[in-house]
Amino acid sequence: MRIKKRLFFSMLLLSLAFIILLFLSGWYLLANRTNMLYRILAVTGAVTLTFIILLTGIGLGGLALILWRERNLPFLRRLGLMAVNLLFPLAMGLGSRLGFSREAIKASFIEINNQLVKLQEFVLQPREILLLAPHCLQWTGCPHKITVDVYNCRRCGRCPIDALHALASKYGVRLAVATGGTLARHFVKHYRPKAVVAIACERDLTSGIQDTRPLPVLGILNLRPYGPCLNTQVNLKQVEEAIKYFLGEQKEALPAASVSPLERPGW
Numbered sequence: 001m002r003i004k005k006r007l008f009f010s011m012l013l014l015s016l017a018f019i020i021l022l023f024l025s026g027w028y029l030l031a032n033r034t035n036m037l038y039r040i041l042a043v044t045g046a047v048t049l050t051f052i053i054l055l056t057g058i059g060l061g062g063l064a065l066i067l068w069r070e071r072n073l074p075f076l077r078r079l080g081l082m083a084v085n086l087l088f089p090l091a092m093g094l095g096s097r098l099g100f101s102r103e104a105i106k107a108s109f110i111e112i113n114n115q116l117v118k119l120q121e122f123v124l125q126p127r128e129i130l131l132l133a134p135h136c137l138q139w140t141g142c143p144h145k146i147t148v149d150v151y152n153c154r155r156c157g158r159c160p161i162d163a164l165h166a167l168a169s170k171y172g173v174r175l176a177v178a179t180g181g182t183l184a185r186h187f188v189k190h191y192r193p194k195a196v197v198a199i200a201c202e203r204d205l206t207s208g209i210q211d212t213r214p215l216p217v218l219g220i221l222n223l224r225p226y227g228p229c230l231n232t233q234v235n236l237k238q239v240e241e242a243i244k245y246f247l248g249e250q251k252e253a254l255p256a257a258s259v260s261p262l263e264r265p266g267w
């Protein structure tokens with residue numbers, strides 16, 4: 001695992017350890033009471049929590065095994081994702097307290113998500129793939145309303161939306177541009193894709209991946225040379241690789257030299 005993935009995973013383990021510590025403290029406080037009601041509460045709570053902690057622990061162990069061995073083990077994967085959902089808020093909270101930026105932890109989560117998605121086999125039809133881009137990729141001076149209809153773009157080449165159109169035409173996938181989570185969810189509901197290639201910042205990608213589960217989403221972080229939400233950019237090679245993954249054309253990352261230059265097809 002690379003460092004980025006290790007960060008989120010470490011926060012998950014820390015969260016589980018924190019819960020176990022809380023559980024043991026609670027048990028110590030309640031179990032020593034002579035009052036019968038407290039004892040019943042302690043035993044009931046202990047049985048329930050032990051079960052949840054065990055399942056979460058197995059889920060995290062399974063996730064580590066999947067990431068380490070790079071093999072898709074569906075049952076352990078489901079259990080692992082359940083553990084991630086359960087521990088996510090605590091992992092974020094503990095990570096922030098320890099001085100890690102929320103962006104770094106979320107980027108690490110996105111890396112783990114992408115690896116889990118890439119361990120599955122996909123051979124999808126182009127129209128079953130949705131390429132979802134954020135509005136901040138559009139040049140701020142552009143007068144065309146591309147969130148209503150992405151084909152309002154005049155393909156002037158001043159922002160990455162033009163190149164995304166070229167990619168969408170080249171592979172035949174659907175393209176949509178969303179201003180935020182609500183519109184992104186609308187597009188997913190409307191097009192009902194079997195997979196999504198999503199470009200966004202750490203915050204939007206994280207919530208998007210969680211909101212659309214079990215839909216497979218390959219997340220690509222946007223680049224922000226002018227700061228957040230302003231004339232952002234994207235690595236087009238990563239977008240093309242993600243589309244090819246879902247099409248079943250590519251099982252390993254493409255070497256840089258094998259990426260074909262983007263052609264700009266006519267309308």
Ligand code: SF4
Nearest residue numbers: 142153154156157159
């Ligand atoms: S490429 Fe499209 S969206 Fe970007 S500035 Fe030109 S017309 Fe506007």
